Amino acid sequence: MRTLLPKIKIKLLRLLKPLVQNYVPRRYILFIDSLLAFIALECSFFLINSVQGNTQVRFVLSWELAVMLGVQILSFILLKSYFGLVRFSSFRDVITQLKVTALAVFTILIINRIYYYYDAQKLILDAGVIVYGFISFSLLFFFRVLVKQVYKSIYPSKKNSVKAFIYGTDLKTLTTTEGLLSDHSEHFRIAGFIHSGKGALVNRIHNLPIYSLAELKQISKEASALIITEEKLKKLQLRRPHLVDELLELQLTIYKIAPPQNLEDRVDFKNLREVKIEDLLQRNPIKINNPKLKERYTGKTILVTGAAGSIGSEIVRQLIPFNPGHIVLLDQAETPLHEISLELKNNHPQLSFSQVIANVRNQTRLAEVFSQYKPQVVFHGAAYKHVPMMENNPIEALSVNFCGTCNLADLALEYQVERFVFVSTDKAVNPTNIMGASKRSAEIYIQAQAKNQKQTTFIITRFGNVLGSNGSVIPHFKKQIAAGGPVTVTHPEITRYFMTIDEACQLVLEAGAMGKGGEIYVFDMGQPIKIINLAKQMIRLSGLVPNEDIAITYTGLRPGEKLYEELLADKETTLPTHHEKILIAEDTNYFNKTSGVILHKFSQHIISNDIHLAFATLKSLVPEYECRQQEEQLNKKQQVS
Template identity: 45%
Template sequence: MKSILNPTYLSVRMQEQLKKVNLSEIGYLPRYLVFIIDIFLLCLALVISLFVLQAVNVNFDSGVTQHKIFLLLSTNILFFYLFKTYSGLIRHSSFTDIYKLTLASLSTFALVNIIDYGIYFITGTKVFIMAGLLLYTVLSFSFLLIFRVFIKQLYVTYKDLIGKKSKKKVAIIGVEDASISLGKALATETGQNYELIAFLSQKKFKNIRIAGKPVIAVTSSLQETLKNLRIDGVLIIGKTLSVKEKNQIVNDCFACNLQVFNAPHVEEWSSASQVTQQIKAIEIEDLLDREPINLDNNSIRRDLSGKTILITGAAGSIGSELVRQIAPYNPKKLILVDQAESPLYDLELELKEKFPKLNFKPVLATISNKYRMEALFKKYNFSVVFNAAAYKHVPVIERNPREAIMVNILGTVILAKLSSQFGVRKFVMVSTDKAVNPTNVMGASKRAAEMFVQSFQNEKENKTQFITTRFGNVLGSNGSVIPHFKRQIAQGGPITVTHEKIIRYFMTIPEACQLVLQAGTMGQGGEIFVFDMGKPVKILDLAKRMIRLSGFKPYTDIDIQITGLRPGEKLFEELLGDTSTTLPTHNEKIMIAKDSPLPFSEVEAKTKKLIKASVRMNDKNQMVMLLKELVPEFVSRNSSFENLDKLKRLDKIDFSEIASNTMNSV
């Protein structure tokens, strides 16, 4: 067997390995190649050291021999191996790599000197001269360091050259401290996707440069200034601007076909190298034209601090945000119920990471299981219940009315009765604007739930305060139009809009949950709180704006298709019924819908009929007929159940008679 220490064998193996190296495909220098180059540089340093010493008539004491060269190089290579000087990526060399090289060089110098003096004490003759060792050590370390610096700089230059065309040229709005810090990060960080061109300021500066970039005064208007700049977009720090200012900047940029990018505030940076990774195209949520909500945190804290709280639908968009907002108020315990296994597990992991001291228990269950819910109420002494569990997708529920009745209605009934039975102080129900004059099964089921808890409030034995909160669409919630449009844009379009005139109210998830918590503290029982949703948004305009914010042109880069209203869908949503009026509260964003509840005996009787029929029968028409009897204002639109309304208007159908016959049959 050939010895691996045989020089001929090593030479052959190296040649074989080098033949396998395709330089055009190397993403980084292999370790063995770095090791070979380092050895070559050591040899070069040794040769130069000998030439220098000979030039000044200084030589090694007893001449240069192969043994001396082998001893010096092998010692240096030994410390290369021990300190792993070749293990890092050369292009990403850092202080740690320089430190390793320094240790290897100094250790070589020290060990060779120890060996040299050991031989001297034994034989009386020194093998190496000190000047030669010092010169070799300095040259070898310098060559190794220069090699790494050269490769790193070569890589940076290469990346800049190939990346320059793909970098977005941007101007930063403002010259405040935060803007300047952002500009410096862009100017100094390598490998990022943005090239800073200039700063834009309302103030007039003369020949001022920051981080090597000019400060351009916005003289007449931002739009006019942008037209004269060769940039791809502008960069703003969202926290330093009001919503109105951000919208104006976006409009000016749209007029110039420019993108708007949003950067985090300097206080949110974990490191300067991460800031460019956090720069994103501005989101539609950032442009929601609404004023910040002023909360009465003291009232909320009194209601929630030290209390055991049940949150149903806890893994959903609203439920999970409720959990996040309740957690800082230090509840005694949070019981989180949801029937979705994976989202509930994700929420559990998030809470353990963000709120390690929070006392919570995730429970996998459905609220329509009475025995499961009753076990929870017996085990925990709940003070407050937030019922955010519901089926909410209109087209899906239109095809599956039984599920809406079982969860949205039966689930609410079970929770409401258990809350009253076990002395829960407050029950807060999350409802929807689709419950007002409902045109679909989902909205009607939520209205039925509203009616039940509102009428149940007046029962003599009841001590629980039942509070209903009603609001419109929530930006970014699961299944809402915003993430749907984002996915369609990411896929290259088209964006699908059901009707060119359809409008909706919107608010953000945190805003909706803040108002739910505030309404919960304000309620005395029986109220339906309606939230100020701001101005309604035309969905077609929303789609166009989202396309532009993504850097594309509507109908040119991303098409928009009108698909027609879905089953049960309205052109516009309402927050109040035809007979309702509102009363103001101390929070200008929260109103009380003045709506007289029906007698509980009547609501309960009709609700029982509906639930029993849904449990025991498979006829969707029968279920929806009973739902229409319970919610008289429920008139189907763009749905297969429209025929039921036509028959009723023609007096060819008697809901009360059908209800009676249904109950007899079951």
């Protein structure tokens, strides 16, 4: 007999496995719940009849039973108690079944009263209704417990699954993570909760232990992951950033989880996302909701230069919801342009777009593009942006960043483009490198064009470093960490402003909609972030210890590099806009005929590759530009020649 029972259990589990392995349609769950309610009603009628002495009645099929069963089924449908997966039933499902039973019992009691008032009879004694409620709830509850236990028997926990703590014991956290507690995952096992508040510390939740932050430091080795809700992570980063660093120092992999969109949705381990450095940006993310955007971009032909780059491609993605008529993707990089094109074809097959291989320095080629597509809006993001590389190739920086911008601006006027948005940089403020100076000179040209006419609205956007963009410090640090270090930082005190790609592109679209012509829009980016702190956080996010597992070394400031970036020039003031985080920079440049002559000469010197005259003209055009390093390099070249 002892040897027979395990064999019977194995066969039974094999028979049940196909049932629990797949999702059972909701109508089947509703049918099973209704069947259980029918059994509960039969039991109730039997018990009441037994109490009344009518023991011969064993099975009841009457209109009274049909009415009560109909009420119960209607309660199931109204409260949607049959939604979700039975094998992942949790405390929330118990409460739902209790509500369903209470609603049915209360409704039947009311019907009983009404029926008794008119006919001096009842469907069933009130005591029988209460008995029915207990039996019905018990059957519904034990059915779900049985399915859950059978599923656990078929799919036992894997020994190599990751043990994780849940950060927080408040109601919102418990509601969001409830699905994780009932989920039978082969990847994660919940080891307990971390109490983060100041209130009294209870002993257990869902039969799992609760630890204080102080205890976490001692038991952190018992688990390798920490799960935190998105809302709580944002609050910690804004109000208690030091605590985030302390959690990272425990070498726990941190996962964030978003709350469900609907009450019926279930949150499970598939909703977890590993926390990235972008999530630890110490400021409130900026969201823009301007109804003018739809008016500006819907149905329009839009040209995006640098469309294969990180900023340009994100501008394209964010334009899609506004239903543009046609998007022209222009870039000189063949492979990245092909990749973004494939992405658009797969994800947005309804989108009308074209790929154009072109260099912004080639005015003839650009004229063909404008003639063929006749864009109504232009977003100009094509540029050379790597500071040290441009220091060694100054004429190329000026050729692309200044002359390329001039070519596009001139064609925008010729083809009567409605709006022209130029993507600039904070390095254009009091520039100390050729990249920043080339961008500043392009800004001056754009402002000159805006001043001289009214048919095309020229707008300039200026922002800081973009997290995760091509060539930014984030992917550079990631490669260094993956290689085992060292992570190289130029100076221990160097700081930078940061924003996410999503935020940067929202600013560009917003500026394109609100601009009236000639403005420079700047972003209130909060406080600048120390690069050394960024490096340490990225190392900790990788589960490593800075200067133990991964060394951090200082390499010294590179040519043209600043310790601190600025968003506004010294002589500039700012004006508010309708959005509190977006400001307009009013600079003091005065444009006249002389300025126009200088801009023309500057362009000619660049085209003729005369670096000496180009620098001399640039200095008169952007007097705040300090180019000592470039002048020294030119003098050395002269001496050698």
